Amino acid sequence: MFSGGSGGGRPIRVLNVAEKPSVAKSVAEILSRRGGGFRSREGRSRYNRVFEFDYTIRGQACHMLMTSVTGHLMELDFDERYRRWHSCDPADLYNAPVRKYVPQDKLDIKRTLEEESRSCHWLILWLDCDTEGENIAFEVLDVCAAVNNHLDVWRARFSALIDREIHQSVQNLVRPNKLLADAVDARQEIDLRIGASFTRFQTMLLKDAFVLDFLDEDRNLVLSYGPCQFPTLGFIVERYWEIQSHEPEEFWTINCSHMSDNGTAAFNWMRGRLFDYTCSVIIYEMCVEQPIATVKNVKQQQKLKYPPFPLSTVELQKRASRYFRISSERTMKVAEELYQAGFISYPRTETDSFSVNTDLHAIVQEQVAHREWGAYAQRLLDPEARLWRNPQNGGHDDKAHPPIHPTKFSSGESNWSEDHKRLYGFVVRHFLACVSQPAVGAETSVEIDIAGEQFSASGRAIISKNYLEVYHFETWGGSIIPTYDIGQQFLPTTLTLDSGVTRPPPLLSESDLLSCMDKEGIGTDATMHDHIKKLLDRCYATKDANTRFSPTNLGEALVIGYDGMGYELWKPYLRSKMESDTKEVCRLLQQMKACFLDARQNKGKLFQAMEIFFERSNRAGDTQQSLTENVCPAKCAKRWQFMVGCIRFPQCRNVVWLPGATSEATVTSNICNTCGQYLLCLHVGPVFMIQFKFRRLEIPANYEVNHLGCIGGCDSVLRDLIEICGTGSRNLSSATGRLSIACDNCGATCALRTANTANNRGRKFTPASLKNAIFSSTWEDELESAGTEGRGASHRSSRSSSANRRGGQGRRQGREAVNADVTFVTATGDPVSGRCYVCGDPSHFANAAQTDLRSK
DNA sequence: GCAAGGTC
Structure with missing residues (x-):
């Protein structure tokens, strides 16, 4: 499988490249552990070190060099002559040549890769296992192959930085997938072309044509358009319009309360609201005339409130906004700093379930010394307390990172801001909540009847707070109502007809906005906050003290403008379609490649x-x-x-x-x-x-x-x-002296050619004459020689034929153990062989002698 | 001066 090495016992040099320095270090640590650790030296880029150690891959001794990039190594831009805004008609940007290049700030990394790959035999790409990772893999590959075109290039696929997974992936390397990388290239190019063309168009058209007095004098205004920022603006504008168009409507409802020695109960009318005043008054008067309430139903049941799923990036942002009113952008900045300092795990993750390999107890153990939540952590670890519960599985896994969790204890660092303290505390409490029992409550609901109208009241007593003890961001309302018995009657303390007006929904909060984006696939967990911030920077929207967003006049004007043209550029479908279409092209190409390989395998049909x-x-x-x-x-x-x-x-x-x-x-x-x-x-x-x-x-x-x-x-x-x-035709049934058998896989019939050769002229085959069918492992030479040329014309050894076949892919793989060809021996002792001409598999005739053999 | 996506 592997090639390019010097073979034998001499180690070959292998360059390994990860997507980020932390992964390079972790992988180096894991792979070098058994061999006594790694040596580390500086690379050209001060962030991306080079680790060296020895390792054996499938029996091949390797000297491993492990380094990293920092995300994408390359950027996409137009050719120089199209870069200046007035250099061309923005419409030309749909055809203008584009090129991928390594930007200035990544040149150091490029130099490291070039220098290290010159002396290497293999290149192993340890990029994240998503489409962006595959694209970065090819960026690295391009740089390395440019200086060393003899590199044997491999891809390590891993979903977590744990020993077993990393060792397994390096022993089962695959080739990088160009199709996945191409899907990202396509998306990048589309983003650039439409982003630049619309941005230049609307900026140059509008900027000087109107008095945009909300801007600072010295600010260079750009009216940008982007396939993520515009749909984000669209969510805000749409909610704003919903509020604007809301027409308040008056409604009426009957409320009833009952105060007794052991508390008060507030009963709600089970009809809810009525929008017809006359009806409401008639019903209310009926109740007032016969106001005695009769208890019709009393229900008591235990209710559970479950802790949240393990923490993903979007949840972190939403909850930080909700609980602390920290913006998503600020949250990501602070989380990044906490991650850099080693206090929390990687903050950009879609995963909301822990791998079975995670040592959850060890993470809890680290927190027992904390003065606020340490005692709770201690109780979690105490089996007697029965507080522990394995975390729920949220159903998402990006196969690259675990849910966000604390990785190091801290009682607060001196250089931490309030936001750092809040977010670290939140991450810890969220984690502790995830491994805790749900809160338990006793819920009572009572239904009463007054003059034929139904009312209900409910109350809840919390029996056991469990995770809510540490996760005090969530509350679980606990009002207690008096005890009632079925059939009991009482006179309500108050019985009122109240009116109200319908209210519009609130403006979108940051948490709502993130939910909309997440749901519609606008941006990624790592970029959503950027798009929100961009709307504020571009003066398309504003955020109030309650973290609620309104469009500015400028933002609303742009949306109205495109809407008036009939283009829904501000709706989320365009982006979703781009994402799914580029992936679809990739999927289609993959399908067609599989189809091609299969067709080639079955070329006999042609x-x-x-x-x-x-x-x-x-x-x-x-x-x-x-x-x-x-x-x-x-x-x-x-x-x-x-x-x-x-x-x-x-x-x-x-x-x-x-x-x-x-x-x-x-x-x-x-x-x-x-x-x-x-x-x-x-x-x-x-x-x-x-x-x-x-x-x-x-x-x-x-x-x-x-x-x-x-x-x-x-x-x-x-x-x-x-x-x-005979005729030689396989579909002329009246021919004599021909023999056909059916493949027991695909059902196709296959004539045995021997029947029509000179040697077999006039011979009649019958199933009985083939009773002595034997199976041998000879290859198609047998059939060829039996069919035309005479035996022994061009024999290859079965070993070499077998090797030829293994190179192919498709349904025959894994069938090596089956006898590859079938030789039937007729009553006269002459062998005749056959393999299915549809699916190409000789083994499919295995049962033919007994079942489907027909003599014509 | 333009996009969105990685990450430092």
């Missing part, structure tokens, strides 16, 4: 079809050689040649097959006197005489080699020869 219409050429060029080496029908089917079709063939499938012994057949211009305008099928046409030439050895001695005949049915010579030699 030969079969071609042979119906054409004679095989004798040109055995390289291409042909390689095409035919695994396909027996190609070589052994020379005798299946002639048929005469309807003038409408192949639309009309009516054909007449000629004797198998035919070596030449030429249609003459003479019309048969007997058959004339013979009705061959629905398509009437004249029947022309045919000049035949038969192979001497294949026809009885009393027949002529040259024969002018008619296929219309009047020619007794042709009828005789077909009777004697």
Whole structure:
């Protein structure tokens, strides 16, 4: 499998590249642990060090160099002459040449890669296992291959930085997937072209044409458009319009309360609200006239409130906004700093379930010394307390990072801001909550009847707070109501008809906005906050003290403008469609590649079809050689040649097959006197005489080699020869001396060619004559020689044939253990072999001898 | 002066 090394015991040099320095270090630590650790040295870039250690990959001794990039190594931009804003019509940006290049601040990393890869044999890419990671893999590959085109390039696929996973991935390397990388290239190019064209267009069109007095004098205004920022603006504008268009409507409802010695209960009308005043008054008066309430139903049940799922990035941002009013952008900045300092795990993750390998107890153990939540952590670890519960699985896994959790204890660092303290505390409390029992409450609901109208009240007593003790961001309302018995009657303390007006929904909060983006696939967990911030920077929206967003006049004007044109550029569908379409192209290409590989595997079918219409050429060029080496029908089917079709063939499938012994057949211009305008099928046409030439050895001695005949049915010579030699056609059932068996996988029938050769002329096969079928492991040579050339014509060893096949992919993989070919021995002792011409698998004839063998 | 996506 692996190549390029110097072989034997001498180690080869392997360059390993990770997506970020922390991963490079972790992987180096894991892989070098058994060999006594790694050496570390500086690279050209001060962030990206190089780690060195020895390791063995599949028996090959390797000297490993492990370094990293920092995300994308390259950027995409237009060619120089299109970069200036006035250099071209923005419409030209849809065709302008673009190029990928390593920007200035990444040149140091590029130099490290170039220098290190020069001396290496292999390159192993340890990028994140997502489409962006695959794209970065090719950026690294391009840089390295430019200085060393002998590199053998591999991709390590891993989903977590844990020992087992990393060792497994390096022992099972795969090739990088260009199609996935191309999908990202396509998305990047689309983003650039539409972003730049619309941005230049609307900026140059509008900026100086209006008095935009909300701007600072010195601020250079850009009216940007982007496929993520505009839909984000769209969410804000749409909610704003919903509020604007809301028309308050008056409604009425009846409320009832009952105060007794052991508390007060507030009953709600089970009709909810009525928008008709007269109706409400009539019902209310009925109640007032007969105000005695009768208890109809009392329900008491235990309710559980579950702790949240393990923490993903979007949840972190939403909850930080909700609980502390910290903006998503600030949250990510602070979380990044906490991560850099080692206090929390990687903050950009979609994963909301812990891997079974995570030592959750150890994480809790670290926190027992904290003065606020330490005692709770201690109780969690105490089996007697019965507080522990394995975390729920939120159902998302980005296969790259675990949920956000604390990685180091801190009682607060001196350089931490309030936000650092809040976020660290939140991450810890969230984690502790995840491994805790749900809160338990006792819920009571009471239904009463007053003059035929139903009312209900409910109360809840918390029996056990459990996770809520440490997760005090969430509350679980606990009002207690008096005890009631069914049938009990009482006079309400108050019974009122109250009016109200409907209210519009609130403006979108940051948490709502993140939810909308997450739901519609706008941006990624790592970029959503950027898009929100961009709207504020561009003066498209504002955020109030309650973290609620309103569009500015500018933002609303842009949306109205495009909406008026009929373009929903501000709706989320465009972005979703781009993402799904580029992935679809990638999927389609992958599908077609699989289809191609399968078609190549089954090329015998194409030969079969071609042979119906054409004679095989004798040109055995390289291409042909390689095409035919695994396909027996190609070589052994020379005798299946002639048929005469309807003038409408192949639309009309009516054909007449000629004797198998035919070596030449030429249609003459003479019309048969007997058959004339013979009705061959629905398509009437004249029947022309045919000049035949038969192979001497294949026809009885009393027949002529040259024969002018008619296929219309009047020619007794042709009828005789077909009777004697067969036609060679696999779908003419009247032929004699032919044998077909059905593949037990695909059901296709396959004629055994031996039946039509000179040696078998006139021989009748019967199932009984094939009872002695034996299976052997010989390859197609057997069939080829049996079919045409005579045995032993071109024998290859079964080992080499087997190796040829293993190179192919598809359904035959994993069948190596099955006898590769089948040899049937007839009663006379002659072997005949066959393999399915549809699916190509010889093993599919395994049961043919008993079940599907037919003699025609 | 433009996008969105990585990450430091």
